[in-house]
Amino acid sequence: MKLAIQEAKLKRLAPPPMALLAELTHRCPLACPYCSNPLELIGAKQELSTEEWIEVFRQAAKMGVLHLHLSGGEPAARRDLLELTKAAVELGLYTNLITSGVGLTQARVEALGQAGLDHVQLSIQGTDAASADRIGGYKGGFERKMALANWVTTAGIPLTVNAVCHKQNMDQLDAMLELALTLGAR
16 A cells, blocks of 8 residues: 555656666676776676566556666676567567677577567767777677677667767767668668
8 A cells, every 4th residue: 555655656746767777787798998887897696687677677667667778788698688678578668779789699689679679779889890899899899780780670670879979989970970871770
C-alpha cells in the first residue's frame, strides 16, 4: 500500500523520465582519453546480473520510460546482451545499442535485429584508421567499426554515428559527417 501511495505522489510531482541509460558494463576494449568510464573499472563479477538488469527494465517500463539506451563501457562485452535486448523489447521499450562496434560479429548483429533491437548508435573516434585507432587505443578498431556499420544497415537496423569532437579530431568534422552519411547513418 505504501508503494502505491509513493507512486501516486511521484506521478503528481513530475512526469516519468523518457529514457533510461543502462550502463551494462564498464568493460571496454578501447581506451579513449575522453571516456566517462571510471578509472577503476568494475569487473564483470561486480556487474548487475541478467536478472537484475531485467528487473531494472521492468521497473523503468512500469514508471513510463519509453527508450532504453544499452551502453557501457562496451555493452557487447556482456554475453547476455541478446537476452537483455529481448527482455527490453518484450517490455515494450525502444532499444538503442550504443557501441564501439568492437566485440560484435555479423551473426550477433543479425540476432539482435531479429530480437527487435530498434537502433544502433556507433561511436567513432576519427575518419581514418590511423587517427581513429590512435585515439581509441585499439589497433584495427576503425576497420571493425566500418564492418559493423555495414552489418547493421544490412540487417535493416537504423544506424546513427556518435563522435566526440576534441583537439585530436577537430580537423575531421566535415569528414566525420561525410563518413556518417556514407555508412548509412540516419
